[in-house]
Amino acid sequence: MRVSLPVLSSQLKQGFQPLYLLFGAETLLVEEALRPIRACAKEAGFLDRLRFTAEPGFDWNKLLEYSQTKSLFADKQLIELRLPTGKPGDAGAKALIDYAEHMVAPGASGDTALVVICGNIDKRAQNTKWFKAVGVAGVVIECPTISADQLPNWISQRLTAGGLKFDDEAVARLSHFVEGNLLAAAQEINLLSLLYPKERISAEIIERVIADHARFNVYSFVDACLAGSVHRVTRILQSLKREQMEPVIILWALARDTRILCQLSAAMEHMNQGERPQSLFQRYGIWSSRNGMVNAALNRLSRPQWENILRRLARADLMVKGRAPLQRKDIWEEIENICLGMCGLRIQ
Template sequence: MDPARIPLRVHPASLQGQLEKGIAPFYFLFGPEILLVEEALDLIRRKAREQGYGDRESHTVERGFNWDLLHGASQSISLFMEKKILEVRMPGGRPGDQGARALVDIAGIPPSPDTLLLMVSGPVDKRSQGSKWFQAVESVAVMVECPEVGGDRLPEWIAGRFRAQGLTADREAVRRLAHYVEGNLLAAAQQINQLCLLAEDGRITVDLVESIIADSARFSNFNFADACLAGSAGRAVRILGSLRMGQAEPILILWALTREVRVLCQLSAIRESGGNPNTQFRKHGIWRNREPGFRAALNRLSADRCRRILRRLARADLQLKGQAPLERRDIWEEIESIGLDVCGVRIP
């Protein structure tokens, strides 16, 4: 059997090496990190085009999806001998009963020789990974799992991206960048690309990281969060209005504020248990120039109120995704109301 066709599970970082051995007939890409999933997908597509896969057919699994159509498409042979990429996106990570049966059938019959089957999924939980359909797919496909990159893994991921560009990054520069982009790998990749263009002598320094972040639109999201922490209600409202006019993404604004409120919850819990939260600032990535804002917020907000604000932010995230009804006119008013809550201003 061709080594490329042996079913296995590979990390995105190892995918290039697997593809060099030859393209397998079936790939299943899944995981919570959308950036890594899409980059892996692009890599497979490029390699496939090099090997003559000139046609591409794409489907998305939604309610009422016709799995029989997919089964037929995977087995069809082109009349013009055109090699085809068949892409199937399954955002929810679960195919449903009909889809589960169809995937077992598809796994039992290899795709036609001129068809490359690419299935792209969101996260697949542990229970689903033990299901019959997943194990059937795993027995025949190359599984490309894209796990979450966070915590201690993020600095190494950032450093690795710089190394791939032939650059060296100072350890403190990597730490500062990881702090700013934690929880948003797409923003991290965008910042890294900009830094690579600006780096001199092949080195990424702390000063360069600070300058690019200060100049980026995304830093304005943190300006909004900082104004909220400081209790500057008027400034927070002005910044939010500016972000809205500049067509900023509400999801990034929510993410920045959620991140700071989550830290507030941890610090207020330390205070509640009799500890001194001021001694924990560096551990939580709070640098000296941001300490006054956190001190002001801790003096203003109780632990219970911090937790309540965090719940409001979680609900706003669902509202933005259309999974919960809006309580105000639009998501921008929801964000403004929450920001004012952090400022200590109660809005009915």
């Protein structure tokens, strides 16, 4: 059974289940979802808690051994199994399938419960046998990433839950400072609760006490380039530079999506009458959440222009590797120039 994060609490009130799977890219949300599960387990008598991390070399036999061995006078036990990569491997997949089939089968003792805690699990991994087996036998909870568009609403709800009063501008400023770093957002809201429990939170207060915790990755940078957001492109690139992100990784990510844009642009020129662009997007592996930015990119530049961007990225890759001379101050300026071109700006 799959349960969304907002309804987890109401689902737990219906009774504690012997098998849970928590996963998501946001560590904060995963850990916060784990708390009510632990509390419900305690109320159900699962007082003995065992913790394991499935790192390379982990003995998956332990999972079944501990779930099947119980002292006559021992408490019910809750096993927390952390799966950092979201990929258990062949042995782990078999062990999880066995657990799902046998420990929750009719006649099972019910003295052991398992909570599997993962990072992000992509769509392909969600179609594997072990994931489906856990979903059939237990409860699966995804903790989805909070996007930049969703962040202000999330912060507003968090501030309200903390009993704080606030201005819309304060929410906007806090969103700006902590974008891409949900843990920092939660920490700063806790700090505001301690410092200003009865005062209305204004933009001035945010500016005074909040440090700039914005943290980005190469994928958010590529998305900003596709969306054509000049401000976000320059801001994220500066952040990646401060964090000493390898330029070759940035160029690889940009080239990968630019290559797809070239292929899509060519395919759209020969698209059958009545065929929708979304069908092409699906064919080229574009997620529905990225349809808008990809469509904006295709409308902004023509196929020859995207092909020129791809050539410039290839040339910049040679510059990084010392096989072509820099045409500007450094590689970061080269990347910025190319990406502003992706946004539709013509810069010589």
